[in-house]
Amino acid sequence: MDFLDSPEEAEYRAGLRAWLERLTAEHDGPGMSTRDWHRTLYDAGYIGQTWTVEEGGKGLPPTYDVILTQEVARADAPSVPANPNYLGRTIFKFGTEEQKAKFLEPTLNGDIQWCQGFSEPGAGSDLASMRTRAELVGDEWVINGQKLWTSAAHESDWCFLLARSEPDAPRHKGISVFLVDMKTPGVTVRPIRTTDGHEHTCETFWDDVRIPAGNILGRRGGGWPIAMWALQFERGPADLGIVAGLLKGLHKLDAYAREHELDASADVRRAIAKAYVDIRVLDLNSVRQLSNRVAGHAPGSDGPVAKLLWAIGAQSLGHAWLDALGPLALTGADDGHAVSEYFYSRPSSVYGGSAQIQRNLLAQRFLGMPRT
Numbered sequence: 001m002d003f004l005d006s007p008e009e010a011e012y013r014a015g016l017r018a019w020l021e022r023l024t025a026e027h028d029g030p031g032m033s034t035r036d037w038h039r040t041l042y043d044a045g046y047i048g049q050t051w052t053v054e055e056g057g058k059g060l061p062p063t064y065d066v067i068l069t070q071e072v073a074r075a076d077a078p079s080v081p082a083n084p085n086y087l088g089r090t091i092f093k094f095g096t097e098e099q100k101a102k103f104l105e106p107t108l109n110g111d112i113q114w115c116q117g118f119s120e121p122g123a124g125s126d127l128a129s130m131r132t133r134a135e136l137v138g139d140e141w142v143i144n145g146q147k148l149w150t151s152a153a154h155e156s157d158w159c160f161l162l163a164r165s166e167p168d169a170p171r172h173k174g175i176s177v178f179l180v181d182m183k184t185p186g187v188t189v190r191p192i193r194t195t196d197g198h199e200h201t202c203e204t205f206w207d208d209v210r211i212p213a214g215n216i217l218g219r220r221g222g223g224w225p226i227a228m229w230a231l232q233f234e235r236g237p238a239d240l241g242i243v244a245g246l247l248k249g250l251h252k253l254d255a256y257a258r259e260h261e262l263d264a265s266a267d268v269r270r271a272i273a274k275a276y277v278d279i280r281v282l283d284l285n286s287v288r289q290l291s292n293r294v295a296g297h298a299p300g301s302d303g304p305v306a307k308l309l310w311a312i313g314a315q316s317l318g319h320a321w322l323d324a325l326g327p328l329a330l331t332g333a334d335d336g337h338a339v340s341e342y343f344y345s346r347p348s349s350v351y352g353g354s355a356q357i358q359r360n361l362l363a364q365r366f367l368g369m370p371r372t
């Protein structure tokens with residue numbers, strides 16, 4: 001998206017690129033832990049740069065966060081942490097003064113890493129059917145239940161947890177948001193090894209977990225609108241570095257295919273070309289989405305369209321890796337990279353809202369089609 005840079009953005013990009021080059025030379029590549037990387041970005045002034053001045057940020061337009069994710073991907077550094085923009089701003093909007101004082105700065109500087117405990121067995125797409133309970137006993141909330149797919153829970157300090165606190169209220173009105181220290185007795189985290197061979201996500205179990213009454217965010221039973229506000233703020237694939245990461249992955253595949261002369265096959269060239277087209281469509285849609293945002297337009301159908309295109313682009317790239325290597329992929333000739341890329345791409349049409357749900361949203365909310 002470099003072609004859209006304003007003179008100020010071009011200057012920012014050049015400064016950032018130079019900083020990343022220096023850093024890479026000093027640290028011998030992207031070998032930092034998530035927390036150290038977060039802190040390094042924060043110390044250099046890149047975290048919270050698009051927060052408003054009132055929120056304690058620099059008030060830069062959203063394009064700056066996109067440039068940040070692009071340059072970080074280009075430098076092959078770990079991705080830019082998403083939680084400061086997403087959960088940090090949610091705490092800023094809904095938190096008490098005490099909560100803001102306690103959580104905002106560490107969320108920005110990386111001292112607190114968060115996970116998101118929304119989904120449960122049987123409550124993913126239909127999130128409002130969640131059963132994890134929170135009961136106020138004296139001056140403590142007592143939480144019992146199970147969450148599923150709590151990404152990075154094994155590396156997180158705190159959880160942004162949804163639980164049912166008003167069992168007699170209608171389902172959407174009985175849910176509250178709780179801020180829970182993951183070290184609290186009764187929290188058990190079990191990492192899930194997914195088919196790509198990695199442990200990105202976890203099951204979490206909550207057995208008589210007692211937290212202070214003040215760790216509720218917003219009012220009792222007011223969690224649903226807070227969660228929806230936060231999800232809307234989860235931002236698009238460009239801000240999250242998805243587009244930049246996929247483009248980088250595509251260049252890697254292209255280079256690999258050329259080096260190993262796999263591109264002699266028309267099928268391989270076709271698969272790579274398809275992935276290129278799908279990722280470019282996502283890229284261009286992200287530019288459009290960003291332009292709308294900068295112009296102050298309401299998000300509208302942008303979210304579901306972006307999520308669908310994101311999954312299509314990611315899965316095309318995963319397929320292209322397998323198509324390029326063919327049976328070689330199973331021999332481990334590439335250290336298992338192609339198979340891992342393929343399996344890593346599969347859940348992209350599930351997490352963050354499944355493809356079917358995005359299509360339902362587009363059909364019902366934006367095309368006015370009836371529910372069946």
Ligand SMILES: Cc1cc2nc3c(=O)[nH]c(=O)nc-3n(C[C@H](O)[C@H](O)[C@H](O)COP(=O)(O)OP(=O)(O)OC[C@H]3O[C@@H](n4cnc5c(N)ncnc54)[C@H](O)[C@@H]3O)c2cc1C
Nearest residue numbers: 116117118119124125149150151347350351352353354356
């Ligand atoms: C890798 C990964 C990471 C995740 N990280 C997190 C996280 O950090 N925190 C968190 O809270 N959650 C997380 N999730 C959970 C994710 O949000 C849910 O998996 C997702 O919302 C789908 O819910 P489900 O798994 O319960 O599937 P279900 O809702 O049971 O859906 C199963 C299938 O049925 C389809 N379906 C369901 N309802 C409808 C309908 N009404 N119309 C048409 N089709 C329908 C779905 O599209 C899907 O294909 C993660 C998931 C994955 C796979």
